[in-house]
Amino acid sequence: MSSVGYEAINIDENSIPRDHMANAMIDRKLHDCVRQDNTAAFKRLVEQRLTEKLVTPCGNTLLHVAVSYGSDNITSYLAGTFPSLITIQNSQKDTILHLAAREGKATHAIKSLVESNPSLMRKTNTKGNTPLHDAVIADNKEVAELLVSRDPEVAFYNNKNDTSPLYLAVENGNKKEILDDLLKTEASFPIRSEDGDALPKGRSPVHAAIERRNRDILEKIEKEKPELLRLTEEGLGNSLHYASSIGFLEGVRFLLKKFHDGAYETNVKGNYPIHVACKSDSVDVVKEFLDIFPYPKEFLNKKGQNILHVAANYGNASVVRYILKHDQKLVAPLLNAIDEDGNTPLHLAARYGQGTATFLLVRDNRVDHFIVNNRIWTPYEYLAEDFSKRSEMPAKERKPIDSKNSTPAHEIKGKEVNSNKMDTKEASPKDEIRIEYFEFVLHLKVMTLSILFFNALPKKSRKKLFPWTGPPVSRAKEETRSEVENLLVVAVLVAGVTFAGVIQLPQLRDNNNSSDRRHELNTTYENLLNSYLALDVLALSFSLAAALLLLLPSITNGFQISAVEFAGNMVSMAIYMMFGAFLYSVRIALIGSHRSLLAIIISGAVLVFPLIILLSFSQGFLKVQLSPFYYGLFLVYFYSRWWLPNKLSDLKKKHNL
Structure with missing residues (x-):
């Protein structure tokens, strides 16, 4: 040719x-x-x-x-x-x-x-691709080698997806060694470009190697083009930020040796790489940072938060646990440090409903439970205030929707509504997911509040724990007359039902079982019957006490309002116990039969029922009644699902198993 x-x-x-x-x-x-x-x-x-x-x-x-x-x-x-x-x-x-x-x-x-x-x-x-982009995408080594040898700077140019040929070569895993050809050029990295189309505004090839968790490629890049390690990406930070965010331990170790200064750089949110590691719950990465930088109190983000603040804020209990177990001299300045809003790590863990992190902090004797932030709130008060505000949000955020109309209630109030023109569109799945998530977070906050109730409740007077938020006393007395009558009726009815339950006890059915089997059933029957009688008698006692208490205000009106409220709580408890007695009577009736499904339903009812009585209890009484319930649930979860696995893991490491 x-x-x-x-x-x-x-x-x-x-x-x-x-x-x-x-x-x-x-x-x-x-x-x-x-x-x-x-x-x-x-x-x-x-x-x-x-x-x-x-x-x-x-x-x-x-x-x-x-x-x-x-x-x-x-x-x-x-x-x-x-x-x-x-x-x-x-x-x-x-x-x-x-x-x-x-x-x-x-x-x-x-x-x-x-x-x-x-x-x-x-x-x-x-697509914004140069020929070199297409050569790398197609793994056309011959053409890629030709193009980069004639114009090396094109290897750094970005397409419309902000990716350069060099980035694509890393993303492809150095197929056919095209990455080697792009890195071995003598062209220096274009820090600035007149056209504005060169890195560092685009996606960093170092970040691509980190995403693939490929240390070999990181070493290639450092050997040929070490300046690339300094590249940053908007939202991801520098290479150390990104490696820390995904928990890439080998990458962090390599970068701390070759790009040591990156540990002192902050991302757009003002966080250092060690903060990002705490945020991502990467305990091994946090340990690597602390081994090299044994002065964690010096790393504060733009909010003035240390690493314990960040770990507690995001509920990363493993990191919180590791920090608390670290050298006491290094950890002590972190425990009760305050950020720019005056919040300690315990404040942040409480505020965002991070139950496990909150429990770890309140159980540490070095942590002060009663420091107040800039709003003069302790951790318990901080969550309680937030919880009370968020409890009112569903009415505003859910925009109450009629079953056949998606128009928010507050938009149609006071307006004439044409039923023929009503919007029949249902709530979107996204809205339903948002509501479910809100309810899930709400339960987490209630559980966290119960942890603080037992471990970090400020010393308040009884009046503050049971605040009176009703109308003036003179008007309230008149309004409680009808309540007294209604409560008396309910109390007497409960007393009558429970009294009848004592007279007519649930009987064990005779299914013609063998003597051994009959003896076993009789033992089970006695245990269940004792539980039934205990709940039934307690319900009878509570209802009678409430009835007697309601009769006193007719003689002495000085404490009528308080008596009615307390009697209402007692009647509610009596109904709750009556419900429990009913469940035991059902269990007695089903002794010896196949009842697996029904047992599950009954157990679920027992767990869900305390939530139903939320509407009938006063706010102060609820704090006392439901806190043990939620605290008990948390302790079961904590020790069986979190503490025990971590303890076993520590023992294995200690004994090199």
């Missing part, structure tokens, strides 16, 4: 128009000649045609087709005879180099075109 020289062509912005009606389509014979690289036959077919007007449906010229098939002879002929074809782009704005990168080879003709028209290498298509 003879060498062909080409006149350098200035690349213009003109491309083949989308409407190709004015152009002639390349027929089958021409296409076959190009594919077979048959120059003689090709020349005869194009002699009497306007070659520049011959295109495929997607706007590829004959030169595009020749390059994509690697037809070197026809490529040389067309480029020499019709140089205007070199600058034409198809409907996707692909140049001939884009097609050579995706489908062709680095033929002699392509090399000559690159030498004579270097601006082709920076031309982008509709």
